[in-house]
Amino acid sequence: MSEHREIINNIIRKISKGDIAPDKAWSTIRSLKDKYIETCEKLHPKKNAEQSWHVFIGNSFQNLVYAILKGYFLNLKAQNKTFQNIEVLKESEINKNDIIVRKLAVRYGEYLLLPDTDMAIVNKNEDLWKSDILAIVSCKTSLRERIAQACYWKLKLLSSDTTKSVKVFLATTDNDNDFVIQDNRNESFNGKSRNRIIAEYELDGVYILREDFIEAWESPKVKRYERIFGDLQKIFADK
Numbered sequence: 001m002s003e004h005r006e007i008i009n010n011i012i013r014k015i016s017k018g019d020i021a022p023d024k025a026w027s028t029i030r031s032l033k034d035k036y037i038e039t040c041e042k043l044h045p046k047k048n049a050e051q052s053w054h055v056f057i058g059n060s061f062q063n064l065v066y067a068i069l070k071g072y073f074l075n076l077k078a079q080n081k082t083f084q085n086i087e088v089l090k091e092s093e094i095n096k097n098d099i100i101v102r103k104l105a106v107r108y109g110e111y112l113l114l115p116d117t118d119m120a121i122v123n124k125n126e127d128l129w130k131s132d133i134l135a136i137v138s139c140k141t142s143l144r145e146r147i148a149q150a151c152y153w154k155l156k157l158l159s160s161d162t163t164k165s166v167k168v169f170l171a172t173t174d175n176d177n178d179f180v181i182q183d184n185r186n187e188s189f190n191g192k193s194r195n196r197i198i199a200e201y202e203l204d205g206v207y208i209l210r211e212d213f214i215e216a217w218e219s220p221k222v223k224r225y226e227r228i229f230g231d232l233q234k235i236f237a238d239k
Contacts, residue, residue, distance in 0.1 A: 016067035018074040023226040058141040085124045099128040106156045115153035135167035142175045147195045151202035167204040
């Protein structure tokens, strides 16, 4: 199993360097699933191999999304110098930068707190105070009740003139089929789940990393993950 994990981690590293095209990144990772499950069933016959895959991808998911975005902007910068100052920052990198923290923080009386942020896309300026935070991205393989958290932070960012222009995006593998449109679900509104309706109304974009997410299920807010690249370029152009 460790061999397969190392193969996937090596692919993630290649993605972050721009060596694997961003729009092919997820399908490249997904192509290893059958081999991973086959090996797991041989070595651990009592273990749920499918669940093991989901746990592994869940633990690596944030790093994968970060690598995809980093690799995308790396290649974009090489083609177009206009995007030279765009950076993708992980949560740990945000926390180390006092100015970025101040530009993203939400005020609670005398306290300034950061929203739950897995990563941020920042257009950096030499004068960091003039930098623009274009978007924050939350990464979830399964939403359960956590959609309310992402929507809450979007509303809090909107409440301040400093942060109201920051877009809030969600990247997900949608393991629970929250964004699939199907009429036979228990709680359905024209085939849409409660979570999807809330996300479409409150968030700026939801990007689905699953190969079977068909175009008919897309909407202006809910899209296959490769659409995020064009959306980020549009946000930058509109600034």
